[in-house]
Amino acid sequence: MNPPASLALRTTLTPTTPVLRAAVASLWRPEGLRQRYPRYLAAMHTLVRASVPLLERTAARCAELEGPAARRLAAYCVRHAEEERGHDLWLLDDLAAAGARPDAVPHPFAVALAGAQYYRTEHEHPVTLLGYIAVLEGNAPGPRLADRLAATTGLPEGAFRTLRAHAELDGGHVDDLYHVLDELPLTPALRTAVSVSALHTANLLTRLFLSLAAADPGGQP
Structure with a gap:
């Protein structure tokens, strides 16, 4: 008997966790954090602004299926x-509070993260989006991260609204996602497609964080 799809996906993602956590630790190291944090916000804006349109397009693609x-x-x-x-x-409000603006040129790894899902939804299967969401929301900021970053950077409280909100919300969101995943009657091929999407997302998210961590004060990787 096959294990639940959620357990299978979590198991598949287990080897990616140490690498992703190391990238996160490098991103949040104290040295230069005041300059890096607004760049992180700008990259997240590029990624998050695609979330609702991507979910809506995925729902529309589902309507084309039976x-x-x-x-x-x-x-x-x-x-x-x-x-x-x-x-x-x-x-955008967080960026303004930090004295920064969105990127004029979107971060390429953020574009690649969202763009891969548009391709998979259109040309593979819309269920692959669940692998993407599982990685993003399964690696939500911890509940005390905003306090630590605020103390280290000296930036105003208004620069950390999104970080605080997602630390609170994403745990429930990922539980909901895994519940939905277990309810879907997926073929072995579709289970594999979800896992491949998740692994690709974990790789690109790690590369995004490493790129932000390595950027100089001028914002160039």
Whole structure:
């Protein structure tokens, strides 16, 4: 008997965890953090502004398919789009509080993260989006991270709204995602597609964090 899809996905992602955590630790090291944090916000804005349109497009693709699995996935995407709506505006407020602006040229790894999901949704299967979301929301900021960054950077409290909100919200979101994943009657091929999407996301997210961690004060990697 196959294990639940959520357990299989968590197991698949286990080897990526130490590498991703090391990239996060490098990103949040104290040296130069005041300059890095606004660059992190700008990259997250590039990524998050794609979240709602991507979820809505995925729901629309589900409507083109037949069966209860497509309907269940579409309902999840519609619900989650409403949960994520406006978070890109939070990041604009955070950037303004930090004295910064969005990137004029989007960070290439942020573009690659979202862009890969558009491709998979259009040309593979919309369920692959669940692997993407599992990685992003499964690596949410910890509950005390905002306090530590505020103390280290000296930036105003208004620069950490999104970080605090996602530390509180994303744990529940990822539990919901895994519940939906276990409810879907996925073929072995679709389970594999979700895992491949998740592994690709973990790799690109690690590269994004390492790029931000290595950037000089002028913002160039």
